[in-house]
Amino acid sequence: MYLYIKALHVFAVVTLIAGMLAMALALRIAIAAPDGMDVRHIGQSVLRWDGLVTTPALAIVWVAGFTMAFGADWDGSPWLLLKMVPAVFLSVLHSVEGLTLRRLLQDGKPVHRMFRAAPFAIFFAFAIIAWLAVVKPF
Template sequence: MYLYVKALHVFAVVTLIAGMLVMALSLRIAIAAPDRMDVRRIGQSVLRWDGLVTTPALATVWVAGFTMAFGAGWGGSPWLLLKMVPAVLLSGLHSLEGLALKRLLREGKPVHRLFKVAPSAILATFAIIAWLAIVKPF
């Protein structure tokens, strides 16, 4: 059973990271060209995808992750507790990305320039999580 849950977890993580990167790149486009009509079309498509695919993938990541962690007896492992920090940060960033895109589309509020670094932040955070999960250094 563990391997099935692990496969589901990995699939959900890949789906989540892909969706977050698409959202981050659409925000970069919105920063570069906020008044273009295609930004609105792209943004609406990305938000639909986020609601149908990325957000459910995020929920699956958390449920499958906790299922594996407690099923394998890693509940109090230091590496797992440390892994929770960047995982929570990624979850928060996902929420902020969605909020920024919704505000842009609904209220016309410009996207904050800090979102330019979101793709790099997503990849770096994911690399830390993957390293902790695979190496289990503590």
């Protein structure tokens, strides 16, 4: 059963990261868009995808991850506790990206330039998580 849950977890992680990168790309387009360029269609499409695919994938990542952790008796492992830091960061970033895109579409609020770094932050956090999960260094 563990291998099935692990496969589901990995699939959900790939889906989550792809969706977060799509959201980050939409925000970068909104930042770089010249005045008068309408980014609503892209933003609405990404938000629709986020609601139907990315957010459920995030829920599956957490549920499957906790199921594996407790099933394998890793709940007190230092590598797993450290892995939680970038995992929580990605969850928070996902929420902030979604709120920012919604505010842009609904209220026309500009996107802060810090979102230019979102794709790099996503890749970096994911790399740390993958390394800790595979290597289990401590």
